[in-house]
Amino acid sequence: MSELSAATGVPVATVKFYLREGLLPPGERTHPNQARYDSRHVRRLRLIRALTEVADLGLAAVAKVIAAIDGDLPVQAALGAAQDALAMSSRQERPSETSSAVLDEVIRRRGWEVLPASPARRLGDEAIAAVEAADLPGVLERIDDYAAAAEAVARADLDSLRGLQHDEDLVHAAAVGTVLRRPLLDALVLLAQQHETNRRERLGGIAAE
Amino acid sequence: MSELSAATGVPVATVKFYLREGLLPPGERTHPNQARYDSRHVRRLRLIRALTEVADLGLAAVAKVIAAIDGDLPVQAALGAAQDALAMSSRQERPSETSSAVLDEVIRRRGWEVLPASPARRLGDEAIAAVEAADLPGVLERIDDYAAAAEAVARADLDSLRGLQHDEDLVHAAAVGTVLRRPLLDALVLLAQQHETNRRERLGGIAAE
Numbered sequence: 001m002s003e004l005s006a007a008t009g010v011p012v013a014t015v016k017f018y019l020r021e022g023l024l025p026p027g028e029r030t031h032p033n034q035a036r037y038d039s040r041h042v043r044r045l046r047l048i049r050a051l052t053e054v055a056d057l058g059l060a061a062v063a064k065v066i067a068a069i070d071g072d073l074p075v076q077a078a079l080g081a082a083q084d085a086l087a088m089s090s091r092q093e094r095p096s097e098t099s100s101a102v103l104d105e106v107i108r109r110r111g112w113e114v115l116p117a118s119p120a121r122r123l124g125d126e127a128i129a130a131v132e133a134a135d136l137p138g139v140l141e142r143i144d145d146y147a148a149a150a151e152a153v154a155r156a157d158l159d160s161l162r163g164l165q166h167d168e169d170l171v172h173a174a175a176v177g178t179v180l181r182r183p184l185l186d187a188l189v190l191l192a193q194q195h196e197t198n199r200r201e202r203l204g205g206i207a208a209e
Numbered sequence: 210m211s212e213l214s215a216a217t218g219v220p221v222a223t224v225k226f227y228l229r230e231g232l233l234p235p236g237e238r239t240h241p242n243q244a245r246y247d248s249r250h251v252r253r254l255r256l257i258r259a260l261t262e263v264a265d266l267g268l269a270a271v272a273k274v275i276a277a278i279d280g281d282l283p284v285q286a287a288l289g290a291a292q293d294a295l296a297m298s299s300r301q302e303r304p305s306e307t308s309s310a311v312l313d314e315v316i317r318r319r320g321w322e323v324l325p326a327s328p329a330r331r332l333g334d335e336a337i338a339a340v341e342a343a344d345l346p347g348v349l350e351r352i353d354d355y356a357a358a359a360e361a362v363a364r365a366d367l368d369s370l371r372g373l374q375h376d377e378d379l380v381h382a383a384a385v386g387t388v389l390r391r392p393l394l395d396a397l398v399l400l401a402q403q404h405e406t407n408r409r410e411r412l413g414g415i416a417a418e
Binding site: 046047050054055056075076079080083086087106107110111112113114115118120121123124126127128130131133134136138139141142143145146147148149150151152153154155156157158159160161162163164165170173174176177178180181182183184185186187188189190191192193194195196197198199200201206207208 | 255256259263264265284285288289292295296312315316319320321322323324327329330332333335336337339340342343345347348350351352354355356357358359360361362363364365366367368369370371372373374379382383385386387389390391392393394395396397398399400401402403404405406407408409410415416417
C-alpha cells in the first residue's frame with residue numbers, strides 16, 4: 001500500500017479511506033498483513049483524484065461514476081449516471097425548487113425530450129432562480145444562445161463516443177468523459193471570454209450597442 | 210441581526226462570520242449592542258448564498274467577486290475578477306501544471322488573445338492533463354467543437370452586458386452574471402445531452418458511426 005501511495009501521490013490514509021468506501025477494489029491478499037496492488041489500482045486512484053480535484057466532484061458523485069464503470073451498465077445508463085453525478089452538488093443536498101417557467105419554455109422551443117424530474121432539470125431550475133434573484137435580465141434574454149451552445153457541446157460529447165468498439169471502453173468514455181469534459185469547457189469559456197472582452201474593448205467598449 | 214437572519218434563512222452565526230470576513234458590510238450602529246440592517250444587507254446575503262450554493266464558489270472566490278462589485282473597478286477588471294474567481298478551485302490551491310501543447314494549439318488556431326499566466330489558462334492545462342491521463346482521445350479530437358461552443362457562450366455573455374447605462378449596473382452584471390451563468394450553462398448542457406442521447410439511441414445506438 002505504501003508503494004501504491006508513492007506511485008500516485010495519494011496519502012496512505014486516503015487510500016485506506018477509498019478502500020473502506022468501496023471506491024477502490026481490494027488488493028490481492030498475499031499475507032495476513034499485506035496485499036498486492038497492480039496497475040488497475042494505480043489507474044483507479046488517478047481517476048478518483050481527477051474526479052475530485054479537477055472535476056470537483058464530491059465523494060457521493062465519484063461513487064456514482066465508479067459504479068457506472070464497474071457495473072455492467074448499458075452505455076445510456078452510464079451516461080445518465082455521469083450526468084446525475086455532475087448535477088449533484090459537491091457541497092450539500094439542495095432543497096427542491098419550484099420548476100422554472102423560463103426553462104419549460106426553452107425545453108419546449110428546442111424540442112428537447114428530457115425527464116421532468118432529473119437532477120439536471122433541478123439544477124436548471126435552481127440556476128435560473130438564482131439569475132432571476134440577482135436581477136440579471138440580460139442573461140435570461142440570451143438563454144436561447146446558451147441553449148444552442150449547449151446543444152453543440154452535447155453533440156460533440158456524443159460524437160466523441162463514436163466508433164468505440166468494446167462496451168467497456170464505451171462505458172468508460174461515456175462516464176468519465178462526460179465528467180472530465182466539464183472543467184475543459186469551463187476553461188475554454190473563460191479563455192474565450194478573455195479574448196472577446198479584449199476585442200470589444202478595442203471596438204468601442206464592452207457596453208456599446 | 211435576527212431579523213436579517215429570518216429574512217434570508219442564513220443562520221445568525223453565518224451572518225456574523227460574513228461580517229467578520231468583510232463579505233457583508235456592517236450595519237448602522239443604533240445601540241452599543243444593536244445595529245440596523247437594511248435591504249442592501251438582505252440583497253448581499255442572498256448574493257453570497259447564490260455564489261456559494263448555486264455557483265459552488267469557495268469563500269475566497271466569493272470575496273473576489275464581492276470586491277469587484279464594491280471596488281470602483283472598470284468593467285473589464287470586474288469581468289477579469291469574476292473569471293479568476295471561477296477558475297479558483299472551490300477546494301484547494303492547485304499545484305502549477307506544465308502548459309499543455311494541445312491548448313497552445315487551440316489558442317493559436319482560434320486566434321485567441323489571452324494571458325499566458327491567467328488562472329483560466331492553468332485550469333485549461335489541468336483539465337487537458339486529466340483528459341489525457343484518463344485516456345479519452347475522443348474528447349481531445351473534438352476540442353475545436355468545444356472551443357467554437359465556448360466562443361458562442363462568451364459572445365452571449367458579453368452581449369448580455371450591452372446597453373447597461375450605469376457603471377454600477379454594468380460591473381454587477383459583469384461580475385455576478387459571469388459567475389451565475391456557469392451553473393445555468395452546466396444544466397443546459399446536461400439537458401441537451403439527455404435529449405441527444407435519446408435521439409441517437411433511436412437512430413441506431415450511441416456508438417454508431
